[in-house]
Amino acid sequence: MAMNFKMVAKTLFGLEELLAQELRQLGGSSIEIGIRNVSFEGDTGFMYKANLCCRTAIKILKPITVFNIFTEEDLYKKIYDIEWEQYMDVNGTLAVNATVFSDVFTHSQYIALKTKDAIVDRFRDKTGERPNVDLDHPTLRINIHIDRNICTVSLDSSGESLHKRGYKTESVFAPINEVLAAGIIMLSGWNGQCDLLDPMCGGGTILTEAAMIACNIPPNLNREEFGFETWPDFDVDLYEMIEAAALKKIRDFSHKIYGYDLDAIAIKKAKENIKNANLQEFIEVEQQDFFESEKEKAAPSYIIFNPPYDERLSLNDAENFYSSIGNTLKRGYPGTQAWMITSNMEALKFVGLRPSKKIKLFNGKLEARLVRYEMYEGSRKAAKQ
Structure with a gap:
């Protein structure tokens, strides 16, 4: 039996209700509306489905841990302690994105850098080698969200923003997202x-x-790749089954x-x-x-x-x-x-x-x-x- 887990779908301001409705219709559960985001529960197959089928989602994040932090050293230590080898190989590449709402931690790029250092140091200490950073096509995208002293670490299952559908190769002045x-x-x-x-x-x-x-x-449907496709546990048969089921519903x-x-x-x-x-x-x-x-x-x-x-x-x-x-x-x-x-x-x-x-x-x-x-x-x- 596939296990359900919590996910967070990010969206644009004013589209939260629409996104909640989409997730409900697709079969998501425990749906809660936030500002520019909707949290929900589903299994791995539902994560694939949400990425493929949600029109109003920008990202589908999979939180892996939440902890309190009070200093930058706290952040470094707690990120270092996560078993990153479950999620990527030392030969893989990573990119870190951070969003910060806090009086203590004010610089999101510095938080992203500190996170990257902790992950790289863990791999180097354990294997003698370190993974590289690749901001364009990483094997693993990591999302850090700090709200006051609460830090949520998530894996970004979407990869590039989901508004990049894959069909728009020709751009005009001031195009609409x-x-x-x-x-x-x-x-x-x-x-x-x-x-x-x-x-x-x-x-x-x-x-x-x-x-x-x-x-x-x-x-x-026209996207070249989702973030989850480079994860070690990517189930290609499950994804193809979900894609085939979605294609049957075309009218x-x-x-x-x-x-x-x-x-x-x-x-x-x-x-x-x-x-x-x-x-x-x-x-x-x-x-x-x-x-x-x-x-x-x-x-x-x-x-x-x-x-x-x-x-x-x-x-x-x-x-x-x-x-x-x-x-x-x-x-x-x-x-x-x-x-x-x-x-x-x-x-x-x-x-x-x-x-x-x-x-x-x-x-x-x-x-x-x-x-x-x-x-x-x-x-x-x-x-x-």
């Missing part, structure tokens, strides 16, 4: 029930994540996902990324000015987009740009639910529509709002009646 894109689509309630348009699609991230949601394709999708962008280079990159994800049959992109477009058919639809904020727009331009968004939605897109994320709170006022929902999120370090505009057929009053 894949986990954030998936989270926005899930928060909007769209899951393939009608057409979806991203009218400022850039490199196609929202479109690609939407197609994977609509078809129930595991988001990390067909009968509506249309399409994207516009004014920039021909962005369209070229979007097509390349969509092709890398093998989703060309579900997504159409074309060079088109959203402000000169209108809805193609009368059926209900969704618009989800991440317009430029103001890095390259003056406030004058931003006023015109955001008022054009409102005018285009009113004129050309009746019967549409429009969702937009922006960190330009000032420019939002110029849209000239009242949002029926506002959700606080972060796009990178920028505080942002995800807003919903409901574009009714005819007048709002008539639509309500």
Whole structure:
């Protein structure tokens, strides 16, 4: 019987409830929501499944020990005492990442260095050799989390951040993170029930994540590697069984996902990324000015987009740009639910529509709002009646 153990899934601010829901649906237990994280329990197979199938997780960590520390020497000694030879070979490589919330320990890079020293010294004392550090492709990624005097040591089962799905080889200016894109689509309630348009699609991230949601394709199917694949206890047969079971749940999708962008280079990159994800049959992109477009058919639809904020727009331009968004939605897109994320709170006022929902999120370090505009057929009053 496989043993369950505690794990922690890290996510972006505002997506914690979604991630908890995903873990619940996948079969996780003892789910507890934190800030930018969700803790849960499952066995090794569930750890593989969470990495493969969670759309809103950035990392899946497996804590191996928790202890109190009061000095740097405490940290060194307690890390040194962990039987690291269970988790890696002296010929392997390691990388340490630290997060610190403490008055005593204030420098996360120094904590990471001290941890690395303790592990390397243990191997040298026991075998006469030392493992090397490799920050890009280590055999073992170790995560140190210090909250005041409590230190949690975890193994990072994901490796590189899970937002790196593997399909995005072509990047555009200010691309949206894949986990954030998936989270926005899930928060909007769209899951393939009608057409979806991203009218400022850039490199196609929202479109690609939407197609994977609509078809129930595991988001990390295209990744080259997860962290757990280099662990000594990696069970390749178990992983392949979990992957095969997830692939059986892929479903067909009968509506249309399409994207516009004014920039021909962005369209070229979007097509390349969509092709890398093998989703060309579900997504159409074309060079088109959203402000000169209108809805193609009368059926209900969704618009989800991440317009430029103001890095390259003056406030004058931003006023015109955001008022054009409102005018285009009113004129050309009746019967549409429009969702937009922006960190330009000032420019939002110029849209000239009242949002029926506002959700606080972060796009990178920028505080942002995800807003919903409901574009009714005819007048709002008539639509309500």
